[in-house]
Amino acid sequence: MSFSYDTKSELCRIEPEDSCCKKAECYGLLLCAKSFSLSSITLMTEHARVARRAAQFTAQITGAIVDVRTAVSYHRSSYTLTVTQESQRQKVLSEFGYSGQEISLRINHSNLENDCCKAAFLRGVFLSCGTVTDPNKDYHLEFILPFMNLAKDVMAILRDGMDFHPALVNRKGYFVVYIKGGDRIADLLALLGAGSAAMELMQVRMLKEVRNNVNRKTNFETANIDKTVSASVRQVEAIEKIRDTVGLANLPQELRETAELRLEYPELSLRELGQLFQTPVSRSGVNHRLRRLVEEAENLK
Numbered sequence: 001m002s003f004s005y006d007t008k009s010e011l012c013r014i015e016p017e018d019s020c021c022k023k024a025e026c027y028g029l030l031l032c033a034k035s036f037s038l039s040s041i042t043l044m045t046e047h048a049r050v051a052r053r054a055a056q057f058t059a060q061i062t063g064a065i066v067d068v069r070t071a072v073s074y075h076r077s078s079y080t081l082t083v084t085q086e087s088q089r090q091k092v093l094s095e096f097g098y099s100g101q102e103i104s105l106r107i108n109h110s111n112l113e114n115d116c117c118k119a120a121f122l123r124g125v126f127l128s129c130g131t132v133t134d135p136n137k138d139y140h141l142e143f144i145l146p147f148m149n150l151a152k153d154v155m156a157i158l159r160d161g162m163d164f165h166p167a168l169v170n171r172k173g174y175f176v177v178y179i180k181g182g183d184r185i186a187d188l189l190a191l192l193g194a195g196s197a198a199m200e201l202m203q204v205r206m207l208k209e210v211r212n213n214v215n216r217k218t219n220f221e222t223a224n225i226d227k228t229v230s231a232s233v234r235q236v237e238a239i240e241k242i243r244d245t246v247g248l249a250n251l252p253q254e255l256r257e258t259a260e261l262r263l264e265y266p267e268l269s270l271r272e273l274g275q276l277f278q279t280p281v282s283r284s285g286v287n288h289r290l291r292r293l294v295e296e297a298e299n300l301k
Contacts (some may be wrong), residue, residue, distance in 0.1 A: 002134065003132060003133070003134040003135065003197070003200075004130075004131045004132045004133070004134075005046075005047060005157045005191065006197065007194050007197040008047050008049070008050055008126075008127055008238055009049060010193075010194045010195075010196055010197055010267040011123055011126070011127060011192060011193055011194050012047075012049040012053050012127070014123070016120060018114075018116065020113045020114055020116070020117050020120075021117055021119075021120035022057060022061065022120070023061050023111060023117075024059070024111055024112055024113075024117035024118075024120040024121040024124065025057065025121065025123050025124035025127075026058055026060075026061045026062075026124060027096050027108075027111045027121060027124060027272070028120070028121040028122065028123065028124025028125040028126075028127075028128060029043065029050075029053070029057065029058075029125075029127055029128045030043065030054070030058065030092065030096075030124075030128070030156070031053045031096070031105070031107070031124075031125075031128075031236055032124075032128045032129045032143065032145055032146075032150065032152070033054075033081075033128050033129065034127045034146070035146075036055045036093075036094075036105065037089075037100060037102075037105075038086065038090065038093060038100030038101075039086075039089075040082075040089075041082065041083040041089050041093075041160075042080065042081065043081040043082075043128060044078060044079070044080050044081075045078070045079050045127075045128075046076065046077065046078050046079070047079070047127075048070075048077070050079075050127045050128075050169055050177070051068050051079035051080075051081055051268045053127070054066075054081050054127075054128075055081055058083070058092065058230070058295040061095060061243055062095040062278035063082075063091060064083050064088040064089075064091045064092045065083070065085065065088050066082070066083055067082050067084050068080070068081050068084075068271075074088060080107055084275040094215040095111055095204055096108060096111055097111065098243050103268075104147065105147050105149065105150050105151045106149050106150060106153055107150065107154070107157070115136075118157060118160075119191050119192060119193070120274055121157070122154075122157065122158070122188075122191070122192060123193060125143055125154060126143065126192055129143050129144045129145060129200035130142065130144075131144075132185065132189070132197075133167075135182065135185075135200070135201040135204040135205060136204055136245070137301055139177075139180060139181055139182040139185055139201075139205075140178060140180060140185075141178065141179045141185045141188065141189075142176050142177065142179070143176070143177045143178075144171075144174050144175075144176050144178065145174065145175045145176070146174060146175070147175065148175050150175075151168055151175035151177050152168070154166075154177050155168060155177050158177070158179070159208075161185065162187075162191075163187075164179050164184050164187070164188055165179065165180075165181075165184065166178065166179050167179075167180075173249070181207075181213075181298070182201060182202070182205040184200050185201060186198040186199075186201045187204075189201065208226070228266050228269055231267075232266050232267070234294065235262055235266075235290045235293065235294060236262060236263060236266050237295070237297075238294040238296070238297035238298070239244060239259040239262055239263055239264070239293055241297040241300060242259065242293065242296055242297050242300065243259070243263075245300050248260065251293075251296075254289060255289055255292060255293055255296075257277060257278070258277075258286065258289040258290060258293065261273055261276050261277070262290065262293075270283045270286045270287050270290075271281075271283045273286050274286045282287070
């Protein structure tokens, strides 16, 4: 199963302690479903637990008769919750403060009585129309909503005293409210009640950071090795040119000793090479002498 599916399974195991939170979650489930109007109340999902939870909460909160049907295609199951009778749909709408004549569907904040209801409502919205990407691939959570004003209202709740930074995009006629960033998504999942999913996301994020740090360090060290090898090759070529023309014996004592050591130990770093002199020489001192040897070789015809 996907990370998003498992997250919803975890959320479906939560039993709201207060009736206000159960109502708020039920409200989020229905309001942000496929349709929520006098002509149609329909929720579609591929998660059996979400369908059962929505049906159970709707019946308990509104007293309406709910129909849940299952369809199977290409080895995948989908579940459709509907309130089939108009009188029953009117009952549902009235419970949440709607007449069925609304021109634009907006959030009725009277259904969010207390601070705890906000998290319950967002949990219902996520179960109804939300999805979260596997953190091994990306950090992305989104809500796919049917109306612009409803999407803006959901964004407003996510911004109210919280640091989620939601954004909005139009995708194929739907309005998608999305959140980016591992920390923000983990915080939102924890707020909804999916503590295990939030912890898994953070563990994946930390593992990625460790890998990235190791890769950066390895790349840095590899670059330094390449730089050292290139410099050593250039130095050895210069010393061999001097040896084969004027001879190393004609060099000053300090340069002759440096040239002989570099020819014998081409793989050593400047610091390691400096320790082999009769009187140890600093890294900068060795570098200065080798640079003089390269200049001597460049001056030879």
